[in-house]
Amino acid sequence: MSSSKAAPQIVAIIVLAILAFALGLYVARSSNEAPPDIEGLLWPAPPQLSAFSLTDIHGKPFTENALVGKWTLLFFGFTHCPDVCPTTMKTLHIVAERLRENPSFQATGQVLFVTVDPARDTPAVVRDYVHYFDPNFLGATGNDEELKSLARQIGIVYVQVKTADPKIYSVDHTASIFLLTPKLQLVSVLSPPFEVSNLIERIQTIIDFIEG
Template sequence: MQKVWAVLLLVAALAAGVLVYRQLQAPAEFSNVLIYPAPREMKSFQLTNHTGQPVSREQLNGHWTLAFVGYTFCPDICPMTMAMLSGSYAGLSEALPAGQKLQLWFVSVDPKRDTVAQLGNYVGYFEQPAIVGLTANHDQLFPFVRELGLMYAISTTTDEDYRVDHSASIVLLNPKGQLVAMFKPEMSLEQNAVPVVTKAQLLRDFPQVLKAVTP
């Protein structure tokens, strides 16, 4: 009987050890970060950057990429987020493995107003060489944005000062051009607070996300 109990205790100890090991090996969980269980492959796309050059999936290779969707006439979320990314760039780069680089993609979903010249002026305002402004016609933009796990919707109004509804999240793609994580705005109890990913939030979570998504 004692041998039976000894065996049961040994099995229980082994099971507990396996559980602890799995917990230690599991990616950290964040309240405002979505980490995909497996990297998501991006389909082919054709965009145009703020200097008028074509951009395809190949331009994702060899870089970590933080991508954000918006438009240059956006009154709050876009300028706040792009200024935050520009100001966070040095700190984010320090978290990367040695020899690896980070690029910042601003994907305009308002091709009617965001011409190449308009995008160029907008990107230049943030004085960050790592920022790439991108756009395309909606037949290219919509599936690309959907592949990123983001969204946008343009008002049907005829008013020239129209707004574009769009995601406020920022997505992370690895150097293989695969979607691996999404940083979401933290909820605020302040009235009329703009839902944006903050610098403190991104600098806090980015290093741990890198560890979780790097093989």
């Protein structure tokens, strides 16, 4: 074959090779991307939860180690909350009951309530509160600095709303539910209003995607 005739064929082969390489990159990249039914549910770069120290409902240390190896639904609230907190806790009970039908969540799933009112919410108070909604729920409290440290990591805010009587106050706080992976990655923030079936579907979709 003459060089003049071979040149176009060589160019064609090179072009095809480049296209094949580009297609391979696209397929590889696409295989790692979230499918359409999960887009918008996951944080693109999930932050990693670092060390923290609180107190559990038995008065013992509660650290990040209690979350390792577990899917955790995390909610911040306070026991004197008149509406948002009890409503969300009831919703979490129903959601957890349904998710426990999945062997994966039953073995590695948990719900954690962290108070934003440490002055009134002692370990015993938190214990009675969380167990009223579900005996399997975990609860934690701590001093102001310990709670603020965890709150900063998660990205929640809370502020005490005072009245003329210093003993009577409320707490405004972020009302979202946070989903943590067994590797302590904050992969999703689930914001109110909550609809049980939709919440279950979203959580299960995320778990299936990450574990699959």
